[in-house]
Every structure is written in structure tokens, then in C-alpha cells.
Amino acid sequence: MNILAVLIPISLILGGIGLFAFFWSVKNKQFDDPKGNAERILSDRFDDDPNGR
Amino acid sequence: MPMRRIELSLPTVHCAACIAAVERQLSNRPDVFGARVNLTLKRVSITAADVPEIEDVLIAELDSLGYPAKPLDSAVLAMAEGDKAGRDLLARLGVAGFAMMNVMLLSISVWAGAEGYTRDLMHWISAAIALPAVAFAGYPFYKSAWSALSRGRLNMDVPISLAILLASAVSLFETIKSGDHAYFDAALSLTFFLLIGRYLDYKTRATARSAASELAALEVQKARRVTDDGEETVPLDALREGDILVVAPGERLPADGVVTWGDSELDPSMLTGETLPQSVGQGSIVRAGMLNIAGPLKIRAEGLGEETLLKQITRLVETAETTRNKYTSLAEKAANIYAPAVHLLSLLAFLGWGFATGDWRLAINIAAAVLIITCPCALGLAVPAVLAAASGRLFAQGVLLKDGVSLERLAEIDTVVFDKTGTLTTGKPALVNADEIPIETREYAAALAQHSAHPLSKAIARAFSSTLDIEDIREHPGFGTSGRLNGVELRLGRADWCGATSATQTAVWLKVGNAPPRAFLFEDEIRPEAHETVKALKAAGLSVHLLSGDVPAAAEAIAKAAGISHWTAQASPAEKVDALNALAAQGHKVLMVGDGLNDAAALAAAHVSMSPASAVDASRSSADMIIISNDLSEVAKAHKIAVASKRRIIENFSIAAIYNLISVPLALAGFATPLMAALAMSASSITVSLNAMRIGRMK
Numbered sequence: 098m099n100i101l102a103v104l105i106p107i108s109l110i111l112g113g114i115g116l117f118a119f120f121w122s123v124k125n126k127q128f129d130d131p132k133g134n135a136e137r138i139l140s141d142r143f144d145d146d147p148n149g150r
Numbered sequence: 151m152p153m154r155r156i157e158l159s160l161p162t163v164h165c166a167a168c169i170a171a172v173e174r175q176l177s178n179r180p181d182v183f184g185a186r187v188n189l190t191l192k193r194v195s196i197t198a199a200d201v202p203e204i205e206d207v208l209i210a211e212l213d214s215l216g217y218p219a220k221p222l223d224s225a226v227l228a229m230a231e232g233d234k235a236g237r238d239l240l241a242r243l244g245v246a247g248f249a250m251m252n253v254m255l256l257s258i259s260v261w262a263g264a265e266g267y268t269r270d271l272m273h274w275i276s277a278a279i280a281l282p283a284v285a286f287a288g289y290p291f292y293k294s295a296w297s298a299l300s301r302g303r304l305n306m307d308v309p310i311s312l313a314i315l316l317a318s319a320v321s322l323f324e325t326i327k328s329g330d331h332a333y334f335d336a337a338l339s340l341t342f343f344l345l346i347g348r349y350l351d352y353k354t355r356a357t358a359r360s361a362a363s364e365l366a367a368l369e370v371q372k373a374r375r376v377t378d379d380g381e382e383t384v385p386l387d388a389l390r391e392g393d394i395l396v397v398a399p400g401e402r403l404p405a406d407g408v409v410t411w412g413d414s415e416l417d418p419s420m421l422t423g424e425t426l427p428q429s430v431g432q433g434s435i436v437r438a439g440m441l442n443i444a445g446p447l448k449i450r451a452e453g454l455g456e457e458t459l460l461k462q463i464t465r466l467v468e469t470a471e472t473t474r475n476k477y478t479s480l481a482e483k484a485a486n487i488y489a490p491a492v493h494l495l496s497l498l499a500f501l502g503w504g505f506a507t508g509d510w511r512l513a514i515n516i517a518a519a520v521l522i523i524t525c526p527c528a529l530g531l532a533v534p535a536v537l538a539a540a541s542g543r544l545f546a547q548g549v550l551l552k553d554g555v556s557l558e559r560l561a562e563i564d565t566v567v568f569d570k571t572g573t574l575t576t577g578k579p580a581l582v583n584a585d586e587i588p589i590e591t592r593e594y595a596a597a598l599a600q601h602s603a604h605p606l607s608k609a610i611a612r613a614f615s616s617t618l619d620i621e622d623i624r625e626h627p628g629f630g631t632s633g634r635l636n637g638v639e640l641r642l643g644r645a646d647w648c649g650a651t652s653a654t655q656t657a658v659w660l661k662v663g664n665a666p667p668r669a670f671l672f673e674d675e676i677r678p679e680a681h682e683t684v685k686a687l688k689a690a691g692l693s694v695h696l697l698s699g700d701v702p703a704a705a706e707a708i709a710k711a712a713g714i715s716h717w718t719a720q721a722s723p724a725e726k727v728d729a730l731n732a733l734a735a736q737g738h739k740v741l742m743v744g745d746g747l748n749d750a751a752a753l754a755a756a757h758v759s760m761s762p763a764s765a766v767d768a769s770r771s772s773a774d775m776i777i778i779s780n781d782l783s784e785v786a787k788a789h790k791i792a793v794a795s796k797r798r799i800i801e802n803f804s805i806a807a808i809y810n811l812i813s814v815p816l817a818l819a820g821f822a823t824p825l826m827a828a829l830a831m832s833a834s835s836i837t838v839s840l841n842a843m844r845i846g847r848m849k
Contacts, residue, residue, distance in 0.1 A: 101268075105275060109252060116248040123240050133189030136166040142174075 152200040158219040246342040249283030257335045273325040280334035306485040313521040320518040336827040343835045344530040351534035373404035407449040413628025417441040419571040423699025445627020466751035481533040496520040519822040532802035535842035540795040548779025556774035559758035560792035569744030570698035580675035598642040638663040679783040686786035726752035802838040809834040
């Protein structure tokens with residue numbers, strides 16, 4: 098059962114990274130324009146900033 | 151260089167190519183630092199150099215590209231920046247989802263048979279994840295529950311908060327005492343599912359609100375005032391009594407007043423429902439909201455205080471809105487029955503088990519289980535999921551819903567009342583006596599009409615074509631158009647100008663040389679889909695009425711053409727409200743469809759109301775729904791969707807009730823386990839969501 102001491106923290110850290118990534122994406126307005134995102138993938142212009150700077 | 155953010159509404163963007171075209175064009179300008187199109191909201195937000203008139207320059211640029219742009223006012227702008235509430239809910243949803251999945255994984259090992267220290271360890275780790283997550287993610291529920299309780303009421307959030315908090319507290323207690331069951335996973339999945347419902351609810355309302363305010367922003371009316379050094383454009387509230395205002399053909403009069411210069415015709419249909427244009431000249435008294443159709447006018451603004459017709463109508467609207475009865479939505483009705491019942495049940499379980507066994511720890515465990523299992527996970531999703539699906543469906547079809555409750559109201563109607571001008575009709579004149587006019591006369595008229603922008607001339611030019619070469623064509627604003635053919639003078643215009651006596655109907659006269667003038671008669675054209683719409687509404691079991699401000703002959707003709715047997719003519723705005731109140735007093739639930747200023751009060755007084763996007767500002771803001779596509783057949787379709795949504799909501803309540811009927815006796819009997827709670831909760835939430843989505847697939 099000692100393996101739990103390793104596995105549980107690992108699973109929590111991985112999940113935490115996912116949660117952090119989600120927070121970051123919400124803060125970066127990546128969920129503000131779902132329709133636009135679906136269409137933008139068809140465009141060949143490089144697009145990496147939803148803030149439009 | 152100082153920078154400025156500009157938000158423009160772009161109603162016509164719809165694809166990847168549009169996005170690229172708009173962004174590339176704007177970014178190529180040296181004074182634009184960044185541009186980003188939001189396709190969901192159909193907007194572009196621009197960071198540009200803060201120089202004067204920059205907004206107008208950019209709008210002109212986009213117009214030339216084929217995307218008509220409209221500026222959004224600062225209130226809309228503030229709202230666009232502040233979608234904080236949405237992002238906040240999304241973050242809470244993320245935390246709840248993360249915590250739920252992790253705790254669920256730990257719980258599975260407990261359900262699989264972990265015992266002793268292993269189980270305690272799992273419970274402790276679960277507690278460490280769940281308690282902060284529940285505190286953070288459940289905050290919107292606690293807040294709403296607290297505000298309801300402090301006003302002495304119960305809402306759906308009270309049992310929700312109680313269940314989440316009690317489940318967490320009991321689980322923590324059991325963990326400390328190294329007990330068998332902990333409900334951390336249930337508390338979290340409850341929070342997670344309910345937050346989904348809350349988020350859907352928020353999104354539905356936010357989309358409707360932003361679209362509605364954008365429509366309002368489209369009609370920021372300005373007036374052009376004559377000053378010592380020329381003309382200036384001013385907002386309406388800056389007008390003063392005695393100001394001289396310029397009104398070009400095609401514009402609406404910005405204020406009540408007296409004509410000081412010019413001759414023209416005014417279309418009063420938005421104001422009174424009458425389609426017959428009024429001739430005005432120097433000294434005529436004119437009303438704000440009338441459309442100038444012929445020549446340029448100068449008017450002296452008068453009675454800007456409480457006396458304008460617009461103000462009087464605004465007052466009527468306000469009275470109608472305050473007397474409109476309070477509506478209890480289905481969700482509120484359900485909560486009113488549900489919340490007390492659940493609390494009572496769990497209290498009874500607690501007391502019953504406590505006194506029967508003397509084991510209060512078992513009793514509180516069972517009470518918590520009852521609360522968790524009955525907790526309105528499915529109920530919290532049942533209504534928002536249906537409303538989100540239905541309003542999304544309606545929006546795609548071109549109907550904008552201002553709030554979810556109006557959908558429920560729409561499902562209840564038994565009577566539909568239509569306005570005539572601009573609602574059942576297109577509001578554009580069409581030639582009616584074409585058959586009686588000789589071919590030669592048609593050609594003369596068409597040749598002259600081609601050169602005029604007057605709506606009646608346009609209707610003639612649409613009806614006939616001509617190849618005649620007319621010389622010396624001149625427009626006489628307010629009178630008509632004249633020209634010369636082989637030395638003979640041709641005149642197309644007003645009755646008195648062509649030497650005829652004016653008719654009772656909208657008419658244009660053609661005079662060729664000294665021959666007697668000939669009349670071209672016009673009627674307001676009925677919308678092509680009007681008859682079908684009325685038929686579909688009648689087929690749905692609704693009675694249909696026509697309530698018009700126009701003269702009886704015109705109202706009767708349109709009523710007949712549309713297949714409506716009950717019609718009323720020459721109704722003033724106040725009489726329209728009275729007519730609706732009379733119907734309501736007979737127990738009818740009325741849908742009012744109208745577009746004019748004279749309908750605004752009636753729209754506010756009706757059980758539920760719709761107006762086309764072409765309607766005046768006041769009507770659009772008092773209507774519950776707006777037909778953006780301007781297609782009248784949406785009235786019948788929207789009603790069908792509303793009825794289906796109500797059925798779906800009731801179905802969802804029944805599904806939730808069935809789950810409860812099965813699981814509550816088990817929980818009361820003390821057989822409920824955390825595994826069972828988790829299964830029942832997920833299964834019922836998924837079933838109601840799937841049932842709600844059927845709205846989107848409806849034919």
C-alpha cells in the first residue's frame with residue numbers, strides 16, 4: 098500500500114496542472130467566442146492571442 | 151501615442167473568410183494597433199489611435215469592404231468588458247469538476263472494499279480536496295440562499311445549500327470518527343451539476359441581453375440643428391425649444407414642431423398606423439416619429455417637455471408595465487412546493503430514526519442521505535437546460551428572446567392580436583389599380599418614376615418598365631417629378647399639383663399635357679407569409695385578432711386578405727391597451743405582435759409580446775421577443791417551440807420526480823449508500839439534459 102503515497106500526490110499534481118491550465122484559458126478569454134474559434138481553425142493566418150493585440 | 155478601444159457591431163459577419171477580411175483590412179491601417187472579431191457576438195473590438203473621428207473613419211472603411219458597421223454605445227461597451235460573472239462561474243465549474251473527479255477516484259477504492267486505515271486515508275484526502283472546493287464552488291448557491299432566507303423566503307438554493315453543507319459536515323464528522331460512509335463525492339457532484347445549470351442559465355440571459363442592447367444601440371437617433379455657423383449633429387436630449395432642425399427625405403422627425411421651410415409628405419404609419427401620407431408645408435404642425443418621404447424640411451422644435459406624443463406614449467407604456475401581473479415561472483412554482491417538502495422529509499427522517507433507535511449519529515446520517523438524494527440536481531438542470539436549448543434554437547431561426555419566462559408565457563397563450571401596418575403588412579406601398587391603366591400611360595409614369603426616390607415612385611418603377619427618353623427631368627420636392635417628351639409636359643405627383651382633386655386613398659397622379667390627370671392608387675402591401683401564419687396559428691387552436699390604428703376600409707381589406715375575422719380599426723394607443731385589458735379580463739392570454747410607436751403600450755400590456763426588428767425603438771424595448779429575421783411566420787414557429795419547451799420542462803420535472811420516488815424510500819429506510827447517491831444523481835442529470843436537447847432537433 099506504500100505505493101499510494103506516491104500515486105495519490107502524482108494524480109493530484111497532474112489534476113492540479115489541468116485545473117491551472119483551465120483557469121489560465123478562462124482568464125485569457127478563450128471561452129468568449131466559441132463560434133469564432135470554430136471558424137478560425139479554417140483560416141491559415143497565425144493566430145495565438147484572443148485579445149487581438 | 152494615446153490609444154482607444156472601439157467596439158463596433160458587425161451584423162453581417164458569419165464565416166472564417168469574413169473574420170480574416172475584416173481583421174486584415176483593419177490591421178493594415180497605420181492608426182489601428184489591433185482588431186479582433188468576435189463571431190459569437192458579431193462584433194469587432196479595435197485598439198486604435200485616439201484621434202478625432204476615428205470611429206467614423208473605421209466604419210466607412212468597413213462599409214466599403216461590404217460589412218456595414220454600427221457603433222455600440224458606452225453602456226454596451228462596459229458590459230462587453232465585464233463578462234466577469236460568466237468567467238467567474240466557469241472557474242467555479244472548473245474547480246468543482248476537478249475536485250469531483252479526484253474525489254470520485256478515491257471513493258471508487260472505498261466502494262471497491264477498502265477498509266480500516268486505507269479507507270480512513272482515502273476519506274481524509276477526499277476531505278482535504280472537497281472542503282475547500284465546496285466552499286469556493288458552491289458560493290453562488292450560498293449567497294442566493296442567504297439572500298432568500300434573510301427576506302424570509304425559500305428558494306431552490308436553500309435545499310441545495312443545506313444539502314451541500316450538511317453532506318460535507320456529516321462526512322467530515324464520519325471521517326474523524328473513522329466511519330463507513332462519507333458523502334464528499336456526492337456533495338461535489340451536486341455542486342458540479344448544479345453549476346452547469348447555473349452557467350447555462352447565465353449564458354442564455356447574457357446572450358439575449360447583449361443582442362437586445364445591440365438592437366437598441368442601432369437606433370441612436372440624432373438631430374441636425376441649424377446654428378450660426380452651419381449645421382451640427384446633436385443628441386436628442388440636447389435639443390431646446392425653438393431650435394431649427396433640418397430633416398432630409400428618408401429621415402424620421404426628431405421632435406414635435408412646426409414646419410418653417412419646405413414642402414413635403416410625411417408618413418405617420420409608425421405613429422398612428424395610418425398609411426395615407428400627409429402633405430405638409432410652412433406652418434404645418436408635425437409630430438416626432440413621422441417619416442419624411444418627399445422633400446427636405448426645416449422645423450422649429452416645440453413642446454419638448456412632457457407634451458410630446460412620444461412622452462405620452464412612454465407614460466402609457468410605464469403604466470401598462472406596472473399593472474402587468476406578476477408571473478410565477480415553472481421553476482419557482484416547483485421550488486415553492488419542493489423546498490418545504492424536502493426539508494420536512496429530512497427532518498422527519500432525523501427525528502424518526504433518532505427517537506426509534508436512540509442513535510443520533512445514524513439519524514443525522516440518514517437525514518443527510520435524504521437531503522442529498524432528493525436534492526434538485528435534476529430540477530436545477532431541468533429548466534435552464536430546456537431554456538438554453540430553446541432560446542438557442544429560436545435565436546438561430548431569427549427570434550430573440552429577452553428572458554426565459556417569456557417563453558413560458560408564450561406557451562400559455564390562446565389569442566394572438568396583430569397590428570396592421572408594418573406587422574401584417576410590409577409597410578411599403580404597392581400599386582393596386584395596375585390593370586386599369588393603359589399601356590402608354592404606364593410607360594410615361596415609369597419613365598418619370600425611375601428618377602425619383604419617393605417611395606410611391608419607387609413602387610411605380612417596380613411595377614412598370616419604360617424605355618422612353620424623357621428630357622428635362624426635374625424633381626420638385628414635396629410635389630413630384632416633371633419632364634418633357636416631344637415638347638409635351640409630363641407631371642407625376644401630388645393631386646393638387648397635377649390639377650386633380652385628392653382621393654381618399656394613397657395616390658399619385660400623372661398629367662400628360664392638358665389631358666385629364668390619371669390616378670395611380672396604392673395600398674399597403676400585405677406580407678406574403680401573413681396568410682400562412684394566420685392559418686398556422688388558427689390550426690394551433692388560437693384565435694386571431696387585428697387591432698389597427700388605420701381607417702376601417704384599409705383594416706378590413708388586410709384582415710380579409712390575411713384570413714382574420716375579428717378586426718378593429720382606428721384604435722388609438724390607449725384604446726389598444728384597453729382592448730387588450732378587456733381580452734385579459736375575459737380570461738384570455740394574449741400575444742400581441744406590433745411594431746409602431748402606437749403599439750408600444752399595448753405590447754407592454756399583453757401577456758407576452760413580439761415585434762419585428764424593423765419596429766421603432768420604443769416598441770422593441772417593450773416587446774418580450776424580437777423577430778430579427780423580419781419573417782412573420784416565425785410567430786407560429788416560436789409558439790410551437792414554446793409549447794414544446796414547456797412540455798419538455800414538465801417532462802424533466804416528472805423524470806426527476808420518478809428518480810426521487812424510487813430513491814427516497816430507500817434513503818428513508820437507511821439503505822442509501824454514497825455509491826447509490828452518486829449513481830442516481832448522475833443518471834438523472836444526464837437524462838434531463840438529453841431530454842432538453844431534443845428541442846434543438848425538433849422539426
